[in-house]
Amino acid sequence: MVLTLHDIGYTYPGSPAPAIEHVSATFAEGWCGVIGDNGCGKSTLVRIACGLTQPDVGSIFPQRTATYCPQDAVTSPDLLYDFACDFSRRAIALRENLGIGDDMPWRFDELSFGERKKVQVAVALWQSPDILALDEPTNHVDAPCRAAIAQALKGYRGIGILVSHDRDLLNALVERCLMFEAGTWSMRPGTYDEARMQHEHERAEALAKRATAKREAERLAAEANERARQAARTAARLSARHLDKHDSDGREKRRLAVYSGQDGKTGALASNMDARAGRARQEAQGIRTAKRYNGSLWLESKPHPRATLLFMDEHVIPCGQGRLALPKLVLGNTDHIGISGPNGAGKSTLVRHLLQQLLNDIAVLTIPQEVSPAEARSIANSLLSTDEARMGRLLSIVTQLNSNAKRILAGSEVSPGELRKLMLAQGMLDEPALIVMDEPTNHLDLHSAEALERALAAYPGALVAVSHDQAFLTACTNTRWHVEEGRVSVQ
Numbered sequence: 001m002v003l004t005l006h007d008i009g010y011t012y013p014g015s016p017a018p019a020i021e022h023v024s025a026t027f028a029e030g031w032c033g034v035i036g037d038n039g040c041g042k043s044t045l046v047r048i049a050c051g052l053t054q055p056d057v058g059s060i061f062p063q064r065t066a067t068y069c070p071q072d073a074v075t076s077p078d079l080l081y082d083f084a085c086d087f088s089r090r091a092i093a094l095r096e097n098l099g100i101g102d103d104m105p106w107r108f109d110e111l112s113f114g115e116r117k118k119v120q121v122a123v124a125l126w127q128s129p130d131i132l133a134l135d136e137p138t139n140h141v142d143a144p145c146r147a148a149i150a151q152a153l154k155g156y157r158g159i160g161i162l163v164s165h166d167r168d169l170l171n172a173l174v175e176r177c178l179m180f181e182a183g184t185w186s187m188r189p190g191t192y193d194e195a196r197m198q199h200e201h202e203r204a205e206a207l208a209k210r211a212t213a214k215r216e217a218e219r220l221a222a223e224a225n226e227r228a229r230q231a232a233r234t235a236a237r238l239s240a241r242h243l244d245k246h247d248s249d250g251r252e253k254r255r256l257a258v259y260s261g262q263d264g265k266t267g268a269l270a271s272n273m274d275a276r277a278g279r280a281r282q283e284a285q286g287i288r289t290a291k292r293y294n295g296s297l298w299l300e301s302k303p304h305p306r307a308t309l310l311f312m313d314e315h316v317i318p319c320g321q322g323r324l325a326l327p328k329l330v331l332g333n334t335d336h337i338g339i340s341g342p343n344g345a346g347k348s349t350l351v352r353h354l355l356q357q358l359l360n361d362i363a364v365l366t367i368p369q370e371v372s373p374a375e376a377r378s379i380a381n382s383l384l385s386t387d388e389a390r391m392g393r394l395l396s397i398v399t400q401l402n403s404n405a406k407r408i409l410a411g412s413e414v415s416p417g418e419l420r421k422l423m424l425a426q427g428m429l430d431e432p433a434l435i436v437m438d439e440p441t442n443h444l445d446l447h448s449a450e451a452l453e454r455a456l457a458a459y460p461g462a463l464v465a466v467s468h469d470q471a472f473l474t475a476c477t478n479t480r481w482h483v484e485e486g487r488v489s490v491q
Helices: 042-049 080-084 089-097 104-110 113-126 143-154 167-173 192-240 248-260 265-286 347-357 373-385 388-400 405-409 416-428 446-457 470-476
Strands: 002-010 020-028 030-035 057-061 066-069 131-135 159-163 176-181 184-189 308-312 315-319 322-326 329-332 336-340 364-367 434-438 462-466 479-484 487-490
Touching (some): 002 042, 020 042, 020 159, 020 184, 030 192, 042 066, 042 131, 066 113, 080 104, 080 113, 089 113, 089 143, 104 113, 113 131, 159 167, 167 192, 176 192, 308 347, 315 347, 322 347, 329 462, 336 347, 336 470, 347 434, 347 462, 347 479, 364 416, 373 416, 416 446, 446 470, 462 470
Parallel strands (some): 030 159, 030 176, 066 131, 322 487, 336 462, 336 479, 364 434, 434 462
Antiparallel strands (some): 002 057, 176 184, 308 329, 315 322
8 A cells, every 4th residue: 555646846825936836755664754944845745645735736546544643732622532432342442442431532522632632633543534744743742642652553554654853752753754855855765764874874965075176176176277377478468479569450350269269279279178167066066955953042131130030939729620739849040841741640730820820020021832823923914014133033033943933924834843042032132031931842853953952051041941852951050849649740
């Protein structure tokens, strides 16, 4: 069983540039990872493969049943209540394996984003389609749930398409990777690490080849110029012997003939050298490699003049259908706090409560887990009213996070990853004293996540970050507030 895409192209209505163009790929049975920076068209391509978006050009064959699980955790699955009503052995096993209570599908809107993700994945697997496409299935979920999702996906038999920046999941599942780099898509065999290693090897070879070609072009150009000068001087001296010494017009015409290539052999030699140099320049220019930024992003700010931004004594707050007990919590003006805990424990509830207790004189940048489509459009449209100086600084931050600033500025469709970068860039221009981010690496490509990690670690103000990524929390924070079983503990 295979699915073939041939020369696919698509442009969003009103966008000046195509989201994808000239994409050809064959998806075989088993899992294929789709890898690339934010905004390169991964989700668009997968939606086309599933028949949810019709391409402007190109063909897809054969037609197969498909299920697409989106990357946002806001949208409830189409067949959610059919799944909730199914108590077959298979449906029960899916719910048990993913830790989904029988009541959870019925109260989808009340669940945490991590719990919603589990339900979305379960409903997608339950349908058993020929093509199963998952877009960032481990966003929002804790480590045990990530392991459970990976195990459940291993049992799928069909054409699996996985868009993800979760390296562990990719390495556990995929047998091949469709990778976007330097403006082209290419299929590589193996896990993510194996495909990435092959890509880096190819990139290093391309860089070396381009450098060699550039040096050769420069050498040939210099040699051509020198040969032309030497031939011109020699030919001019020889030709001038046959001219009267007072014939200035004749001498000038002779020099012009030599230099313009109209003097037979001399001109032919110079023309040949120029052609060789031109071909070498074309070869150097034709070797394309993607420009990468090192993530040396500086988040401008300074600590708030007040040493303590927040002090909360022991108390209890409502949390879902229960309560959350808080110990004495202190947030200093340079503290970096990491909030951890399993899905549904109350981490986001704690953050909302924290924000409500802050005084109004503290400049806060808040980036939530998810934003609504209306909020996304508002953030993207706000670019249109930004002055040139602020725009330049904003797009510089976005570029350092490896997104195409020109494409965003042109009004193209903005991906969830690009949206988070825009929110960060816009907020940082106001130099906040406190940054609060709920699952900051959700939707971000690997390069951008690493760049953000380095930037937040060096941030001089206060930081509160909610994340299931333990490595990220270790790198960026120095104090841990852990939420579990109705309590918050300071670690």
